[in-house]
Amino acid sequence: xxxxxxxxxxxxxxxxxxxxxxxxxxxxxxxxxxxxxxxxxxxxxxxxxxxxxxxxxxxxxxxxxxxxxxxxxxxxxxxxxxxxxxxxxxxxxxxxxxxxxxxxxxxxxxxxxxxxxxxxxxxxxxxxxxxxxxxxxxxxxxxxxxxxxxxxxxxxxxxxxxxxxxxxxxxxxxxxxxxxxxxxxxxxxxxxxxxxxxx
Numbered sequence: 242x243x244x245x246x247x248x249x250x251x252x253x254x255x256x257x258x259x260x261x262x263x264x265x266x267x268x269x270x271x272x273x274x275x276x277x278x279x280x281x282x283x284x285x286x287x288x289x290x291x292x293x294x295x296x297x298x299x300x301x302x303x304x305x306x307x308x309x310x311x312x313x314x315x316x317x318x319x320x321x322x323x324x325x326x327x328x329x330x331x332x333x334x335x336x337x338x339x340x341x342x343x344x345x346x347x348x349x350x351x352x353x354x355x356x357x358x359x360x361x362x363x364x365x366x367x368x369x370x371x372x373x374x375x376x377x378x379x380x381x382x383x384x385x386x387x388x389x390x391x392x393x394x395x396x397x398x399x400x401x402x403x404x405x406x407x408x409x410x411x412x413x414x415x416x417x418x419x420x421x422x423x424x425x426x427x428x429x430x431x432x433x434x435x436x437x438x439x440x
Contacts, residue, residue, distance in 0.1 A: 301363025
């Protein structure tokens with residue numbers, strides 16, 4: 242199955258899951274989209290958001306704590322995540338401006354918190370010590386290792402990395418993969434997530 246077809250199938254599955262989650266639910270819903278780097282979760286989560294009128298999205302990258310290397314499980318600012326999700330749950334909260342730094346450039350994102358559903362795509366989301374009482378549901382996305390590697394290479398080619406930058410990125414991926422393996426052993430997202438999407 243081609244990548245675009247897999248993505249379309251995943252979008253349909255996630256939409257069906259969300260519809261089942263919000264059935265008979267009157268309060269707001271926060272859904273985590275978990276998966277290792279290279280599964281395509283960010284693109285799929287965006288497609289889900291674009292296909293719905295009731296959904297906003299934030300990437301975990303927006304909460305990056307620049308003082309901590311991103312390969313580690315605790316690289317995000319958990320207080321900022323908690324503050325943002327608490328704001329989302331308020332009935333009359335409007336737009337939320339989230340600021341973060343990427344490649345020494347400050348970025349900001351305006352998110353509509355009047356929507357009923359908030360998707361947060363990221364990594365390590367089944368770790369309830371890192372994310373206490375954040376998510377109502379977590380959907381775990383997994384893919385074959387060769388597909389993950391292919392996506393990672395494509396991402397580097399798309400960004401026109403130099404050979405040196407590619408080697409540096411591969412080192413970062415190796416370190417991240419070590420952390421991810423430890424996460425899989427400890428938190429077993431295939432067992433503990435509310436749903437699994439296999440790409």
